[in-house]
Amino acid sequence: METARWEKVWTTEDIDTLPEGERAELIDGKIYYMSSPGRRHQRLLGGLYRKIADYIEANHGECEINIAPFAVFLNEDSINYLEPDISVVCDPSKLDERGCHGAPDWIIEIVSPGSRSMDYFKKLFKYQSAGVREYWIVDPMKQSTIVYNFKESTMDEYSFAEEVPVGIYGGFSLKMPKEKEA
Numbered sequence: 001m002e003t004a005r006w007e008k009v010w011t012t013e014d015i016d017t018l019p020e021g022e023r024a025e026l027i028d029g030k031i032y033y034m035s036s037p038g039r040r041h042q043r044l045l046g047g048l049y050r051k052i053a054d055y056i057e058a059n060h061g062e063c064e065i066n067i068a069p070f071a072v073f074l075n076e077d078s079i080n081y082l083e084p085d086i087s088v089v090c091d092p093s094k095l096d097e098r099g100c101h102g103a104p105d106w107i108i109e110i111v112s113p114g115s116r117s118m119d120y121f122k123k124l125f126k127y128q129s130a131g132v133r134e135y136w137i138v139d140p141m142k143q144s145t146i147v148y149n150f151k152e153s154t155m156d157e158y159s160f161a162e163e164v165p166v167g168i169y170g171g172f173s174l175k176m177p178k179e180k181e182a
Contacts, residue, residue: 011078029079047177063090071099103131111139134167
């Protein structure tokens with residue numbers, strides 16, 4: 001006789017009650033704990049953030065850039081909560097003090113050893129189905145960036161040595177920040 005297997009459905013209330021300093025994301029009610037990012041990850045994150053923020057400011061852009069930890073309530077429900085490395089939101093009505101409610105326009109995830117399957121598979125599907133316009137997977141191990149432009153239904157891959165065009169901003173492109181020698 002087969003028995004039913006019941007799994008707890010986690011919610012954003014559970015995220016709110018995590019101990020101080022513990023981070024997790026929710027995808028369809030399943031919780032995924034996150035480890036602290038390494039130095040390489042943080043250097044890439046900081047370099048990309050600066051370049052994007054400088055571009056937005058120099059062009060008097062309406063969009064807002066946020067870096068993790070920044071809450072994205074992706075489907076405006078209680079069972080999906082993500083903290084993308086970088087979120088660019090161009091609709092200010094989606095933003096409040098808690099985070100972004102709905103799909104950001106552009107998301108960048110920097111792959112860490114423990115986040116590979118999440119970034120390449122689970123988050124890819126969630127971001128596409130939620131209405132994110134552009135999703136970048138920056139992979140330091142492969143020295144590549146995969147760009148999904150969901151609005152145009154395209155996927156392109158670039159090496160770290162190449163300029164990567166930004167779909168939501170015509171005429172803007174980014175080159176990955178150079179790694180410092182160890």
